[in-house]
Amino acid sequence: MSGKLAKDLTPDERFSFAVWGIWSTLWTWFQESEKMYGYDKAVELLRSVGRTQGIVGTQFYQEYFGFKPGEADQQTLINVSDHIHHIWGFECPWTVVSPTVCYEEVKTCPVWDNIPADKREEYVAKATCSNWCDSLLPEFYPKMGKVKAIRKASRPKGDPDCIFQLEAI
Secondary structure, three states: OOOOOOOOOOOHHHHHHHHHHHHHHHHHHHOOOOOOOHHHHHHHHHOOOOOOOHHHHHHHHHHHHHHOOOOHHHHHHHHHHHHHHHHHHHHHHEEEEOOOEEEEEOOOOOHHHHOHHHHHHHHHHOHHHHHHHHHHHHHHHHHHHOEEEEEEEEEEHOOOEEEEEEEEO
C-alpha cells in the first residue's frame, strides 16, 4: 500500500486493515494478559475466550443458516466454516473424503501471516494458535452437527499448513 488516506482505500484494502486490526488486537491482548498474569493464566483466559466465542458463534450461525443445535450436515458445516474464514481473511479449501469425513487446509492465515517475524518463534513456543483452536473447536462444530473436530496439522508445529478434520460421530 502507498500510505493512502482512509477515504481513498479500496474495499479490499479496508477489509485487509480490518482483519489486521482484529488479529493484532487478539495478539496484543494475549501479550498484555501474559505480562499481567503470567503465561499459564493468559492461556487459561485465551481458552475461556475461545470457548465463549465458540458458543456465541454457534448460536449466531444456527440462526443465520437456519438449523437446530446438533443438526447441521457436512455441507452446512463447510458453508459455516467458509463464511467465517472468508470474513476473517482465511483461505481454507475443503476436501470431502466421504459422507462422514472432510478436512480443510489453511492456506492463508491472517494470524500466522500477521505475526511479526521477530515474534514468530515466541508465538510458536507458547503454542498460542494451538491453545486458541483447541479451545474453540470443541465448542463450535460439534455443537452444530454430530461431528468430532480434530486438528491434524499445525504451521506453528512445523507443518506446511494447518489442517482441521471433521468426522461424523
